[in-house]
Amino acid sequence: MSSSENKTGATPPTIGVFDSGFGGLTVLRALLARLPRARFAFLGDTARLPYGSKSRRTIARYAAQSAQFLVREQGAEFVVIACNTASALALDAIQDAVPVPVLGVIEPGAAAARAASVTGDVLVIATAATVESHAYATACRALGLRVLEKACPLLVPLVEEGWIDHPVTAEVIRIYLAELTAEAAAMGLNPDTLVLGCTHYPLLRSLFERAVPAGMRVIDSAESLAETAVRLFNGRAAPLAAGPAPAEPLLRFFATDSVEKFERLGSRFLDRPVGNVELVDLGG
């Protein structure tokens, strides 16, 4: 299929959305709800996931290649990095690699925490790689927040196993939150906000809301990213308000491996069927 249709004035602009896997489909879901007239190209670099165990240099190379695919091959005029690890470790490298605006997930999450918190103390849970980068801590501190981060490595496998509303998952969340709040108390923090710093975690949002202490706000970084992207996008691209919305959203899905798993699990994240995932080879 040619990408020339993306370059005519008659079609809406394309937003490229990138993740190392398919967790970023929660961001696409949030974007679709806000920009039903846009055209989206989603790439999951599934052959090379997880990024979390890899070096910064390798992650930057993979993410830059992925962004270039979305811009050069799919005509994306705006790229959303729906991957916490790539945002935390490689946002600059991606911005250098493509000539279009690139938005990562960390800053919008930190800004939403700043807006939500009264005490100024926030908790962030994420994958090990995101926590080790301290990208959320840096972004939160730049906004005057005090922050405690914790890696929760069991949550992604639990989501991928489909144990979304499962007593084992509820118990794992209870244990992680108990450890985190005890550590926060020992540090003299009084947190009132919890940031879900991984694009898999929105599927567990209701479990988190039942598990957090009374009054604690739960911030979904996927929602925060989508809100920020819509603001930036509407400021730069004109035609989304004009013309009729399509009956079906204009979506294309690409993966570098595991198309079958992508189609099977992706619908859970997107909350609608994910069909016709196209296999692409980015090398490496």
Next chain:
Amino acid sequence: MSSSENKTGATPPTIGVFDSGFGGLTVLRALLARLPRARFAFLGDTARLPYGSKSRRTIARYAAQSAQFLVREQGAEFVVIACNTASALALDAIQDAVPVPVLGVIEPGAAAARAASVTGDVLVIATAATVESHAYATACRALGLRVLEKACPLLVPLVEEGWIDHPVTAEVIRIYLAELTAEAAAMGLNPDTLVLGCTHYPLLRSLFERAVPAGMRVIDSAESLAETAVRLFNGRAAPLAAGPAPAEPLLRFFATDSVEKFERLGSRFLDRPVGNVELVDLGG
């Protein structure tokens, strides 16, 4: 360091042990107990794990490169593939890639199940990739066994989180085994043997032994592999019985990424400290 010392008659022969990560250290632990005079080189291809989400062609290329490193750079005279995915999908390719004997983990596990089972019906649990390959089912059926396989994708993350003797892990095992035995009963099987078809699972052996139905045997594929390797090795290499055993085992560890995590978690698998992991670059 030169590898020439491996080629003199004065030093014991080197056994190369390979895994995509460090789960294979359970195999090295079992080998060390049986061959305390051997010299071992262990390679974890941690930069490219997990192999489970990758295609057979890619796994074969990665595993062949890893085996070649052990033979060419470390002078290994025998290679043990302590990785179920690589054994299941790429044993032939690895054997073609190096001029020394190569032993995988599947056949020894199946042979141990054949020796243990009275009813002839066995259960195999493993990662999703190993189950999807049906390598255990093929090997077991070739020995006249009936077999039911099940993927247990939460167990590796639970081990890596350190929840080795944890109520959540016990509950996850209970759920998986209940699903597996119910399915076996529905198929008319009468299983009396459970094969732990992943090199992470030996760390959960005591939980499994408490969870299985009374009388069911638990087969550790790492132990089975080590026993077979020792038999084959003693048939081919002479000097292991001669000379004094070293005060400290002759071990070198190599990883393609994540040296810190390897050292931190590896000691749990090896049951002794893992220090001085050397970083190697295999390309790709």
